[in-house]
Amino acid sequence: MPLVAIAASALLLSGCDAASVDLVVGTPTPTSTPRPAGPEAPIAIAFAPLRGTPAEADALRHPSIAVKIDNHWDARPQIALNRADIVFEELVEGGLTRYLAVWHSDVPDVVGPVRSVRPMDPDIAGPFGGVIAYSGGQQYFVDLMHATPLVNLVGDEDDGTLFERADDRPGPHDLVLAAAAAIARNAGLPPPPVQFAYGTADPLAAPALSAVPTSRIELVFSESSHPSWEWDPMTYAWLRSQDGLPDLEASGDRVRATNVVTLRVAVEWPYEEVPLTVLAGAGEAWVSVGGRTAHGTWSKADAGSPVELTADDGSRLRLAPGSTWVELVPNEGSASFAP
The missing domain is CATH 3.50.90.10 (YerB-like)
Structure with missing residues (x-):
């Protein structure tokens, strides 16, 4: 097993809460020509704040994007839920549920279907910072979300560059978001803070x-x-x-x-x-x-x-x-x- 993988695994098993470490990796290269000894450049290993998994530090230097995802039966199957770091499921009207999904460590090109915001969403999305995307909503709920520090991307206000209607889905469950493009547009925002504590692969064994x-x-x-x-x-x-x-x-x-x-x-x-x-x-x-x-x-x-x-x-x-x-x-x- 490569030294990087061994070291990263050891860090996870220790339950380390450090945001990042530098691992110095040297791999001998067989050669008949003598080479001067010297230090290898360190490889920066960070931990994804919303997953606790190791990743390249440069790949994490961007904001998260929280998206309001439809869970009506006509909205299924949803796009790229398994690539989300964290998904919240909440009760909405009619006894149905909707999701607020947050992507950071692995941002897809497209996510959806996107639906309207609800009054509890500012409290859910607020701690992540970064970007929040939704289709619209009652004006009072939209105002609540605009009052947060998050950058609001609203389908009702989009110029057609980030949101579009998918031809293969029934309306109103057909609005999809170009998530990677939305992140690129707001790349200067900071990454999200850690939300949960992470331990080993079996953290409940004690x-x-x-x-x-x-x-x-x-x-x-x-x-x-x-x-x-x-x-x-x-x-x-x-x-x-x-x-x-x-x-x-x-x-x-x-x-x-x-x-x-x-x-x-x-x-x-x-x-x-x-x-x-x-x-x-x-x-x-x-x-x-x-x-x-x-x-x-x-x-x-x-x-x-x-x-x-x-x-x-x-x-x-x-x-x-x-x-x-x-x-x-x-x-x-x-x-x-x-x-």
């Missing part, structure tokens, strides 16, 4: 966490929305289902995640039929990684702060390096974890 074996996660957002996740040890990933069927993205691959974080949240109704997920304060939480689930609490100090996860023993709940889905399950719903 006996003090009392993690229980989990083969399936069943979630109920409403009578019409009840996604589930199955643990697949062959791919070391959680595989998603919706409406009792495997959930596929446009590539044909099953939607998957390394970590599933389930938060119980209050839902209020100050906007008539539009629900408001209250993502501030604290509540019950579960972290599911590697076929296990640990119980704890979540807390979020204010709109600009990330969600913090604390185990029942008071320690910090860590995720495995990789992609994460955050399920914002209403207190009126349910979450169950089958062994």
Whole structure:
């Protein structure tokens, strides 16, 4: 195994929180001609702030882009969900759910379908900084998003250079975004800050966490929305289902995640039929990684702060390096974890 890979793996297994390290790599080259000894140029290795995985530092020097993604059945299959670093699922009107997906370490050329913003989205997207993209929305909700420090890309206001209608999708579930171009246009913005703590590939192994074996996660957002996740040890990933069927993205691959974080949240109704997920304060939480689930609490100090996860023993709940889905399950719903 190359020295770079060995060193990077060792850093991940140590649970190191350092933003980056320099690894000095020297590879002998057989030759009959004597060469003067000298130091090799260091290779800068950083860790993706939204995945905890090693990456080239230069590849991470750009902002993240959060995009409001449709989850109506006519919007499926969505584009490039498996390339997102973090995906939030939230309750919207009619008992349906929508996603707020965040890409940074791997930004696709195109993502979608893109839909309108909701009142809780500023609290979800705010801690990432960078760019937020959505199709539009009620003016009050759009104003709330414009009040954040994020750069707003709004489909209703686009000149046709970033958003377009896909001919092979039914309207209004046909709006797609040129995500890589959107990042290039805003390349001067800083990268996102770290949102979660990362540990080893099996961060729930410590006996003090009392993690229980989990083969399936069943979630109920409403009578019409009840996604589930199955643990697949062959791919070391959680595989998603919706409406009792495997959930596929446009590539044909099953939607998957390394970590599933389930938060119980209050839902209020100050906007008539539009629900408001209250993502501030604290509540019950579960972290599911590697076929296990640990119980704890979540807390979020204010709109600009990330969600913090604390185990029942008071320690910090860590995720495995990789992609994460955050399920914002209403207190009126349910979450169950089958062994």
